[in-house]
Amino acid sequence: MSLDQIKQSVILGKMEAVRDLVASALELGIGPGEILDQALIAGMVEIGQRFKEEEIYLPEVLFSARAMKAGIEILEPVLVETRENTAGTIVLGSVKGDIHDIGKNLVAIMFKSHGFEVVDLGVDIPPEKFVAAIKEHRPLLLGMSALLGTTVGQLEKTIEVIKEAGFREQVKIMVGGAIVTESYAARIGADGYAADAVSAVEKARDLLG
Amino acid sequence: MPLNYSDKDHVLAAFERRLTSRVPVRVWYRLGDFDESSGLSRKELRTSGEKFAQYLIWNHKELPSDILTIPVGDAVMIAEGAGSELKISMQEIIERARKGLPLLEDKSLFRSFNLSDLMAGKRLPYYCQASGIVAGEAAGTAIEASSYAPWTMAGIIRGNENMIYDTADDPEFVHGLLRFTTNLLKQAALEIGKTGADMFTFSDPAAGCSVISPPMFRNWAMPYLVEVVEFVKKNSKLKIGLHVCGKVDKIMEDLIATGVDAISIDSPSSLEKMVEINRGRVVIIGNVATELFLDGSTEQIEEAVRQCVDTAAPGGGYILSSGCDVPGTKQNILHFLQYGRDYGRYKKP
Numbered sequence: 001m002s003l004d005q006i007k008q009s010v011i012l013g014k015m016e017a018v019r020d021l022v023a024s025a026l027e028l029g030i031g032p033g034e035i036l037d038q039a040l041i042a043g044m045v046e047i048g049q050r051f052k053e054e055e056i057y058l059p060e061v062l063f064s065a066r067a068m069k070a071g072i073e074i075l076e077p078v079l080v081e082t083r084e085n086t087a088g089t090i091v092l093g094s095v096k097g098d099i100h101d102i103g104k105n106l107v108a109i110m111f112k113s114h115g116f117e118v119v120d121l122g123v124d125i126p127p128e129k130f131v132a133a134i135k136e137h138r139p140l141l142l143g144m145s146a147l148l149g150t151t152v153g154q155l156e157k158t159i160e161v162i163k164e165a166g167f168r169e170q171v172k173i174m175v176g177g178a179i180v181t182e183s184y185a186a187r188i189g190a191d192g193y194a195a196d197a198v199s200a201v202e203k204a205r206d207l208l209g
Numbered sequence: 210m211p212l213n214y215s216d217k218d219h220v221l222a223a224f225e226r227r228l229t230s231r232v233p234v235r236v237w238y239r240l241g242d243f244d245e246s247s248g249l250s251r252k253e254l255r256t257s258g259e260k261f262a263q264y265l266i267w268n269h270k271e272l273p274s275d276i277l278t279i280p281v282g283d284a285v286m287i288a289e290g291a292g293s294e295l296k297i298s299m300q301e302i303i304e305r306a307r308k309g310l311p312l313l314e315d316k317s318l319f320r321s322f323n324l325s326d327l328m329a330g331k332r333l334p335y336y337c338q339a340s341g342i343v344a345g346e347a348a349g350t351a352i353e354a355s356s357y358a359p360w361t362m363a364g365i366i367r368g369n370e371n372m373i374y375d376t377a378d379d380p381e382f383v384h385g386l387l388r389f390t391t392n393l394l395k396q397a398a399l400e401i402g403k404t405g406a407d408m409f410t411f412s413d414p415a416a417g418c419s420v421i422s423p424p425m426f427r428n429w430a431m432p433y434l435v436e437v438v439e440f441v442k443k444n445s446k447l448k449i450g451l452h453v454c455g456k457v458d459k460i461m462e463d464l465i466a467t468g469v470d471a472i473s474i475d476s477p478s479s480l481e482k483m484v485e486i487n488r489g490r491v492v493i494i495g496n497v498a499t500e501l502f503l504d505g506s507t508e509q510i511e512e513a514v515r516q517c518v519d520t521a522a523p524g525g526g527y528i529l530s531s532g533c534d535v536p537g538t539k540q541n542i543l544h545f546l547q548y549g550r551d552y553g554r555y556k557k558p
Contacts, residue, residue, distance in 0.1 A: 057422035059373045066374065099309025102369055102420060123309045152503060178455070178533075179500045187504065 001025060003039040006071065010043025013063025015070045022071040032079045040071045044113035052198040058106065065109040086117040088140040088208065091133045091171075093121035095154035100147040103177065106197040107143060114201050127154070127161035134167045140208050143200065146177040155180070156188035163189075172207045176200060216275035220351035221407070223492050224448050224470060226526045232518055232553030233351075233528045235274040235494070236502075236542050237452075237473075238535050246271075258338030265343050269350065272542050276528070277347050279340050279406070281397060282356040284312055286332035287366060290393045292325030311368030316382055322389040327396050336397070337404050344405030351408065353450065354401040358413035359437060360430035362390040369415050376429060383429065391433045395440045402445030409441060410450030410473070419455030419477070426460050431467060438468045450494065454533050461486045475499075476532035480520050493521050494528040497545065502535040507544055514549050522553060529553055 001024045009017040018040075025035050047064040050056045072079075090111050094104050101123045108118045119137050121129060134142060142162075146152045155175045162168050174192040175185050185193035192207050194200035214222075219233035247267045253260040269277045284306035288299050296318050305312050313319065327333040336354070344352045357365065363386045364372050375383045398409045415421070416430040438449050451464060452473035461483055464472050473494035474483055480496050487493060497513045498505075505513075514529065521527040529549045535542060 057418060057425070058420055059376075059422055059425055062370060062373055063377070094309075101309075105370065179503055181500050181504070184500065184504050 001028065003030070003035065003042075006035065006039035007043040007046070010040055010064050010067050010071065011047055013060060013067050015063075015067045018067040018071040019074055022074040026074070026078065032075045036072070036075055036079060040068045040075075041113055041115065044068050044109070048110055048113065048198045048201075052196060058102065061106060061109065065113075068113065087115040089117045089119060089137050090141050090143060090204070091119045091121065091130070091137055091139040092143045092145075093125035093130060093133075094123040094145045094147070095151055095158055096124060096126045097154060098146050098151035098177075099123045100145070100177075103147065103197070104143075104145040107145070107176070107194075107200045110197040110201050111204070116204075127158040130158050131162055131165045131167060134162065134165075134171055139171055141172045141174060141204050143174045143176070143204075146175070146180060152177065152179060152184075155190070159189050172204075174200065174203060174207070215349035216273075217349055217351045217407070220275050220528065223526055223528050226489065226524070228525045228555045230554060231550055232522045232555070233275040234546055234549035234553065235276040235278075235528060235530045236272060236535055236545065237278065237531050237533060238268075238272060238542065256335075258335040259342060261335065262339040262342035262346070265339065266346055269347060272539065272546070274350075274546065276351045276353050276408070277343060278410075279336065279343060279352065279354045279401075280356070281336045281340075281354045281401060282362070283332065286327065286330070286336075286397070287312060287362070287393070289330030289332050290324050290327055290396075291319070291389070292330075311371065312366045314368050314371060316367075316379070319385070322385040324389060324392045324396065327393065328400060333397055333400055337400050340401055340404035340406050344407075352406045353408040353410055354398075354406045354447075355410040355412055355450075355452075356394060356397060358411035358416065358430070358451070359387050359390040359394060359433040361413045361415040362394070363387050364415045366390070369420065373421065373425075376425065387429070387433045391437050394437050398437070398441040398447065399444055402441065402447045406447065408448040408450055408471070409445075410452055410471070411437070411469075412452045412454075414452075414454035417453040417455040417457050417475075418459055423459045423463070427463060431463060435467050442468065450492075452494075452533075458482055465490055471528070473530060474532065478532075480517060484521050489524070489526055492526050492528060494530045495521075496532040497530065499531055499533050499535050502531060502538055502541045502545065504538075505541060507541075510541060510545050511548050511552070514545065514552055518549070518553050522555070525555075 006021045047061055051061050092104055092108055108120050111118050121133055144155055146155050172191045175190045176194050182193045192203045194203045214229045219229045222229045223233050247264050249260055249264050254264050284302050288302045302312050416426055448470045450471040451469040454475045455477050457478045471492035471494055474496045476496050476498035483493055501510050501513055517529055
C-alpha cells in the first residue's frame with residue numbers, strides 16, 4: 001500500500017478502493033495530513049489539470065471528487081485532531097434566478113481540493129443572502145456564478161448590495177459563468193474572473209496573495 | 210421563385226439548400242427577458258395557451274427573428290406525464306422547480322416509468338394551443354417548437370450530477386428514466402406537429418462536452434435522441450433541429466449521425482470545423498457569441514456576423530444565429546438582426 005496507490009485510485013474515481021486504502025494507510029501509521037496532501041489532494045490536483053487541458057471531462061472529475069470525499073470521510077475524525085488551519089474560507093453561490101449548479105459545484109470541488117473551506121450557498125441566491133453569508137462566515141473570497149443571460153445582471157446587483165451593506169472592502173469577489181467575460185467582470189466591479197474551475201483557484205490565490 | 214420572400218421562405222430554403230436573397234437570421238432569447246412591457250402577467254402566460262401565444266407574438270414583433278420559437282415543456286408537463294406513478298404531489302414538484310431543485314431527486318418516488326396520456330392533462334394542450342395560434346397569426350415566420358432532449362430532461366428530473374453517478378451505480382434506473390423522457394418527447398412532438406409548426410428543436414445543453422464526455426454522449430444521450438428523432442421524422446412533417454450548448458467539436462460527427470435536419474452550435478464550438486465536417490448534410494445554425502449581446506460593441510457584433518456568414522453561408526444551408534440564449538440587451542439584438550440581414554445577402558453569381 002502506498003500513497004501513490006491512493007492517488008491513482010482518486011484519479012480513476014474508485015470510491016471503494018480509496019476508502020479501503022485510506023483506512024489501511026491509517027492502520028499502517030501514515031499521518032492523516034500526509035494522506036490528505038500527498039494522495040487525496042494530489043490526485044484531485046492532477047485531475048483538475050487534466051480537465052483544464054481537456055484530456056478528461058466533467059464526469060471523470062465528479063467521480064474523482066466523490067472518491068476523494070470518501071477518503072476524507074475516513075480521515076476526518078483523525079484529521080480534525082491534527083490539522084491546523086485551512087487555506088481560508090470561500091463562499092460560493094449561483095445568483096438569484098439562476099438554478100445552474102454544475103459549474104459552481106466544480107469550483108467548490110477544486111477549492112476544497114486545494115485546502116479551502118467552502119461554504120456553498122447553493123443556487124438562486126438573492127443578494128441579501130450573500131451579504132448574510134459574508135457577515136456570518138467572514139470569507140476571504142466570494143465566488144458568484146451566473147450561466148444565463150437573464151441572470152447575469154444579478155452579479156452586478158449583488159456587488160452593489162454588498163457595497164451598500166458595507167462589506168465590499170472585506171472580501172474579494174470573483175465571478176464566472178458561460179457568458180461572463182473578463183471585461184464584464186471588471187466593468188461590474190468584481191476583483192476577478194475565471195473561465196473554469198482550475199483557473200478559479202489559480203486566480204483566487206493571486207487575489208489573496 | 211417569389212420576388213419578395215417572407216422570413217419563413219428564407220428559413221425553409223435553407224433546409225432545401227436553395228438560395229433566396231439572404232441568409233436567414235435568428236436569435237435565441239429566453240422568455241422572461243422582455244415580458245414587463247407586454248401588458249400580460251406571468252400568471253396569464255403560464256395558464257392560458259391563448260395568452261402565451263399573444264405574448265410570443267408580441268415578443269416577436271419586438272425582436273423579429275426569422276424564426277419564432279415556442280418553448281415546450283416544463284415541470285408540470287413532466288409531472289403530468291408521470292401521473293399516478295409518482296409518490297409526490299404536483300404542488301411539491303412545482304415548488305422544487307421554482308427552487309431550481311431536481312424534480313424527482315429521490316429515485317424511490319418513481320413507482321414505474323410508464324407515461325400517461327399527455328393530451329389528457331392540461332400542459333401539452335396548452336402548448337399545442339399556443340403553437341396553433343402562433344402558426345396561424347405569424348404565417349410569414351418560421352415556427353419552431355423547442356424542448357429539452359431526453360438526456361437533458363432526465364437530468365432536470367434527477368439532477369445532472371446524480372444522473373452522472375447513476376450511470377455507473379444504477380444504470381438500469383437511468384435507462385428507465387431515459388425511456389420515460391423519450392416517450393414523453395415523442396408524444397409532445399407528435400402533437401405539436403399537428404399544430405402547423407415548421408420545426409421541432411431538441412435542446413440538449415447537458416449532452417455537450419462541457420458536461421459529459423463523448424463516450425457518455427454516445428452511450429447514453431445519443432441512442433434515445435436518435436430514437437425520438439426517427440419517430441418524429443416518420444410521424445410528422447416537422448423539420449428536426451438539435452441544439453447543444455458549449456463545446457461539441459469532438460462529437461460533431463455524432464450530432465450529424467442523430468439524423469436531425471439542423472444542428473445549432475454554441476460559440477465555444479468551431480463553426481469552421483462544423484462546416485468542414487458537415488459537407489452539406491445538415492443545416493448549420495449558429496454561432497455568434499452570446500456575450501456580445503450582453504456587452505459587445507456594434508463593431509464587435511458586426512465582425513462576428515461577418516465571420517459567421519463568410520464561414521458558413523456560401524452555398525446555403527445556414528441560419529445565422531446567436532450561439533445560445535442571449536442576454537436581454539434589445540439594442541444589440543436588433544442591431545444583430547438588421548446587420549445580419551444586410552450583410553447576409555447572397556452574392557449574385
